[in-house]
Amino acid sequence: MNGEALIDVRGLKKHFAVNRGFLSHHAEGTVKAVDGVSFTIYRGETLGLIGESGCGKSTLSRMLIGLSESTEGEIFFRGRKVDKRTINEIRTSMQMVFQDPYSSLDPRMCMRRIVEEPLRIHTHLSRAEKLERILPLVKQLGFSEDDLKKYPHEFSGGQRQRIGIARAFVLGPEFIICDEPVSALDVSIQAQILNLFRELQREKGVTYLFISHDMSVIKHVSDRIAVMYLGRIVELAGKNELFSDTLHPYTKALISSIPIPDPRIHTDMKPLEGELPSPLNPPSGCPFRLRCGKAMDICSSSVPQLREIRKGHYAACHLFDGDAGLC
Amino acid sequence: MLKYLVKRLLKAAVTIFFILTLVFFFTRLSGDPTDWILPDDATEEQRIEMRHSLGLDKPLIEQYGDVLLSLFTGDAGRSYNYLRPVSELYAERMGATVRLGLISFALAAAVGVTLGTVAAVKRNSFFDRFTIMLSVAGSTLPNFVLGILLVFLFCFVLRLLPSGGEDGALSYIMPVIAMAVAPMANIARLTRTSLLDVLRQDYLDSARAKGVPEHTVLIKHALRNALIPVITVIGLQLGTLVGGSVVVETVFSWPGIGSLLINGAKMRDYPIVIYGVMLISVAVTVMNTIVDLSYSLLDPRIRDNA
Numbered sequence: 001m002n003g004e005a006l007i008d009v010r011g012l013k014k015h016f017a018v019n020r021g022f023l024s025h026h027a028e029g030t031v032k033a034v035d036g037v038s039f040t041i042y043r044g045e046t047l048g049l050i051g052e053s054g055c056g057k058s059t060l061s062r063m064l065i066g067l068s069e070s071t072e073g074e075i076f077f078r079g080r081k082v083d084k085r086t087i088n089e090i091r092t093s094m095q096m097v098f099q100d101p102y103s104s105l106d107p108r109m110c111m112r113r114i115v116e117e118p119l120r121i122h123t124h125l126s127r128a129e130k131l132e133r134i135l136p137l138v139k140q141l142g143f144s145e146d147d148l149k150k151y152p153h154e155f156s157g158g159q160r161q162r163i164g165i166a167r168a169f170v171l172g173p174e175f176i177i178c179d180e181p182v183s184a185l186d187v188s189i190q191a192q193i194l195n196l197f198r199e200l201q202r203e204k205g206v207t208y209l210f211i212s213h214d215m216s217v218i219k220h221v222s223d224r225i226a227v228m229y230l231g232r233i234v235e236l237a238g239k240n241e242l243f244s245d246t247l248h249p250y251t252k253a254l255i256s257s258i259p260i261p262d263p264r265i266h267t268d269m270k271p272l273e274g275e276l277p278s279p280l281n282p283p284s285g286c287p288f289r290l291r292c293g294k295a296m297d298i299c300s301s302s303v304p305q306l307r308e309i310r311k312g313h314y315a316a317c318h319l320f321d322g323d324a325g326l327c
Numbered sequence: 328m329l330k331y332l333v334k335r336l337l338k339a340a341v342t343i344f345f346i347l348t349l350v351f352f353f354t355r356l357s358g359d360p361t362d363w364i365l366p367d368d369a370t371e372e373q374r375i376e377m378r379h380s381l382g383l384d385k386p387l388i389e390q391y392g393d394v395l396l397s398l399f400t401g402d403a404g405r406s407y408n409y410l411r412p413v414s415e416l417y418a419e420r421m422g423a424t425v426r427l428g429l430i431s432f433a434l435a436a437a438v439g440v441t442l443g444t445v446a447a448v449k450r451n452s453f454f455d456r457f458t459i460m461l462s463v464a465g466s467t468l469p470n471f472v473l474g475i476l477l478v479f480l481f482c483f484v485l486r487l488l489p490s491g492g493e494d495g496a497l498s499y500i501m502p503v504i505a506m507a508v509a510p511m512a513n514i515a516r517l518t519r520t521s522l523l524d525v526l527r528q529d530y531l532d533s534a535r536a537k538g539v540p541e542h543t544v545l546i547k548h549a550l551r552n553a554l555i556p557v558i559t560v561i562g563l564q565l566g567t568l569v570g571g572s573v574v575v576e577t578v579f580s581w582p583g584i585g586s587l588l589i590n591g592a593k594m595r596d597y598p599i600v601i602y603g604v605m606l607i608s609v610a611v612t613v614m615n616t617i618v619d620l621s622y623s624l625l626d627p628r629i630r631d632n633a
Contacts, residue, residue, distance in 0.1 A: 065536050091538040104529035106548050107628055118537040151627040167533065 006080075006175055006207050007041040007064070012073035014059050018280060031279045034057040036073070038306070041176070045268050046208040047237075048222030050215060050254065054229040057211045058099075061177045064209065065096050077175070079236035092122050095168035095182065099180040102159035105152040111138075112148035115166045122160065122171060134170055141166050141196070158189035162196070178210045183216060194221055215258045219243070227251045230279060230287040232305055237313040247315040249292050288317065294319060335619055339612045346608040351394055351602055354472035355387060360407055360595040381407060394601060406591070413602040422582030423493050424576070428568040430499060431506035436561050439511040443557075444550065445516025448526055450523060458515060465512030474505035474578040491580035502579045506572060510564040517560050522553040529574030554625050567609035573607075 003164040014034040034056040041047045051057050062068040064075060064320055066080045066087040075082040077090050095118075098104035112131070115138065119130045141162045152160055160316040161181060166178050178197065182190040198221065201208065212218050214235065218225055225242050227235040227250060235248040253272045276290045277283055283290050298318050361369075361377045369377075378384045397403045403413045440563045446458040481501060482490040489498045525531070526549055576585030584603060591599030612624065 062532075067532055067535055088538060091536075096536045098533055099527055100527045102531045106530040106534070106552065110627075117534070117539070121538045136559070139434055153628045164533070167537070239519070 003045075004043045006043045006077070007209070008079075009014055009040070009064070009074040010038050010074045010076075012063060012075065013071045013112045013278055014056070014063060015071045025047070029153065029280050030230050032282070032285060033279060034063070034070075036226075037231075037233050037283060038073075039233060039236060041175075041207060041209060041224055043207055044201075044205055045223040046210050046220035046221055048225040049211045049314060050166045050213060050218045050225060051228035054276055054279065055228045058179055060228075061096070061179050061209065061211055065094055082116045091170045092118075094177070095171065095173045095175075096177040096179060096286050097161070097164050097181045099170045100184045101157050101164055104164055104186070105160055107152055110149055111143070111155075111163055114152070115148075115170055118167065118171045128322050130131075134166070137166055137169060156189075157185050161185060161189075161193055165193075165196065165200070166222075169204070169206075172204070173206065173207070175207045178208055180211055180213065182210065182291070183214065190217065191220075197221060213263065215254050219258070220249060227254065230276065230282060232287065233255070233288060234288065234317065235308070235315045237315075241310075241313050243310075245310070247309055247313065247320060248288075249294050249319070252286050286316075329510045331623075339616050342612050343605070343608055347601070347605055348391075349395070350604045354595070354597045354600050357595055363594045364407055368454075382457065386578065391460050397440075397623060398605075400447075401517065401603045406599050407596045408591075408594055408599075413598045415600070416587060416622060417602060417606060420582060420584045421593050423581060424572055425505065426493075427499070427502055427576075427583060428487060428565075428572055428583060431503045432510070432565050432568050434503060435507040435511040435514060436486050438507075439514025439561075440554070440557065442511075442515040444522060444545075446525060447519045447522035447553075448516070448545065455477060455519075458519070461513035462516045465508045466516070468508070470505050470509055471578050472576045473508060476573055477505060478578070482617050493582050502575055502581055505575050505578070506568060510561075510568065514561060517633055518553065518557050521556050522549060525553040527623065528552075555622070558624060559618050562614055562621070566614035 011033055013032070013036055014035060016031045018031060037056075037060060039047070049057055059068065061264070062124070064082075076087075077094065080086055080090075082090060095196065109117075112134070115129050115134050119125055119133060119174045123130075125133065133147075133237060136146065138145075143159075143162070143166075147155075152163070158244050158247050159183075166182070179199070182193050185193060194217065197208065197210075202208065209220070210218065210221050219239065222239050224236065224238050226233050226243075227248065229250050235246075235251045236245075237244065237245075242251065243255060246255055250272075250277065259270070272291055277287065283300070285298075285300040285302055286304050288296070289295040291297070296318060298321075302318070304316045304321075306314050307320075309315050309320045359372045359374075359378075360381065361384070365373060365377060375384070382390065385393075399415070405411060406413050408414060409416055415612060441461075442458050449455055459554065478490050478501065480490040488500055492498055531544055531548055534548050535541070539548070571586055571587035572581070575581070576583045576599040577589050581587065587599065588603035588607075590596075591603060
């Protein structure tokens with residue numbers, strides 16, 4: 001695992017100003033969608049990113065791929081800083097698969113044009129050459145040549161997501177962000193798409209950032225897992241580490257939320273109570289303290305920082321203040 | 328597709344037939360045309376003779392049959408007042424109406440789509456709010472009220488523009504504005520709403536992620552999809568522009584078919600009214616049909632269901 005760092009994110013923040021008013025703007029406050037996130041993604045691995053809706057997963061991925069600008073912090077891709085000037089060169093090696101296959105394909109383009117578009121922008125291939133490039137990929141993803149003429153509405157959800165995958169892979173990228181790529185699909189199709197991602201990774205050696213709010217999906221695909229809560233990463237560890245030696249109370253709650261398909265096994269599953277606090281008005285100190293069963297006095301006064309508690313296992317929780325440096 | 332086309336055309340023909348029937352019976356209910364044609368002191372014999380020469384003494388059903396038949400022979404009869412074939416009268420005046428309609432339409436579509444697009448892209452900006460207010464005002468103000476206000480301002484107060492008639496480029500300014508404002512407002516509002524809807528779609532982000540430049544994303548991906556419903560409205564507006572011109576032409580004494588129709592109605596000139604209403608309803612129906620058909624060309628999702 002500990003190979004070459006492909007993506008390095010340092011102190012990344014995204015704050016949105018909230019405005020109200022007619023004909024004029026009054027700043028009502030700031031939403032800290034992503035609030036100081038740092039992590040590294042190594043070449044060839046799959047980093048799973050999990051968190052509830054609204055915790056900043058998608059905002060983070062949009063900043064990584066340059067769809068939205070960060071308020072603060074830096075992103076490095078292969079050691080090069082990603083900014084406005086370099087993003088276009090990096091585009092060819094960084095692609096994204098979107099959540100909703102029903103809205104991520106332009107309904108007025110046929111499949112061939114959708115899959116070809118990246119080639120049209122970044123290369124000067126002729127029509128025949130482009131077709132030659134996309135055909136093997138399209139066939140590998142289970143389509144026939146005739147399907148290229150069809151429009152998105154003629155495909156099922158799973159097929160549409162495979163078109164989205166074809167589009168992301170057509171330039172031969174090194175890094176692909178998968179933003180909840182299976183959450184809009186039927187459960188029966190989910191496994192098929194997840195296996196497809198793995199197969200493509202084995203074959204082409206791509207690196208994934210795989211975002212989901214479903215712990216069982218994340219467990220299936222990831223090498224390492226980052227847990228996000230209200231704009232911050234609260235725990236980051238290798239998959240087996242995270243499941244066998246869970247540190248953060250929030251991660252524990254997420255793991256206990258995975259249903260076990262056996263009625264004879266009883267778990268002491270305690271569902272999380274309450275909702276994600278409004279990011280416009282987050283609690284003081286630790287953002288999780290209001291829903292945490294182990295909250296202490298210190299949790300309301302100081303924000304716990306993400307620290308390496310054991311080798312390669314990071315957590316942001318005051319429970320482990322004493323354990324720091326024990327690695 | 329062919330089956331759909333035939334079905335649409337049949338529907339259009341039935342619609343026009345109904346309108347014609349309605350107009351025929353309404354005109355006959357409106358009173359006796361000889362009141363207008365003959366002087367007040369005309370004798371009863373003169374009236375009977377006049378009615379006979381106009382064919383108005385025949386049974387109603389026979390008159391109705393004649394009108395329907397005239398659609399196929401091309402001879403729509405003579406105007407009672409002008410004493411000339413109505414088709415000739417309308418042909419003479421068609422040009423003025425079509426010129427006014429097309430200029431207003433082009434202006435409404437171009438400005439409307441532009442305003443709507445800019446408003447959507449700069450959502451919640453001052454320009455956006457201003458456009459919304461303007462378009463609400465524009466679509467609620469009736470065109471003849473606007474026309475009269477324009478005449479008052481530019482003609483009586485500022486003395487810059489002629490109050491009516493078709494005489495050079497200047498004479499077009501006020502009628503075009505009066506006709507274009509309402510459709511422009513509707514088109515702008517619809518373009519804005521439709522584009523805002525499309526701007527939320529992931530396929531724009533996926534285009535950006537591929538590296539498509541922002542203006543191409545806006546024009547090729549966003550506008551192309553957003554304009555599908557807009558084109559429907561634009562098409563329908565084109566049809567109603569012909570009908571809407573009736574009022575505006577009267578306000579500006581425009582020498583088009585609208586003022587001819589209004590005068591015909593005032594003087595119970597049956598052939599003029601029937602022919603005029605038929606022309607307008609055919610124009611509207613044809614436009615609607617074209618819009619329906621273009622819809623399926625524009626949107627691949629509708630193409631298959633057609």
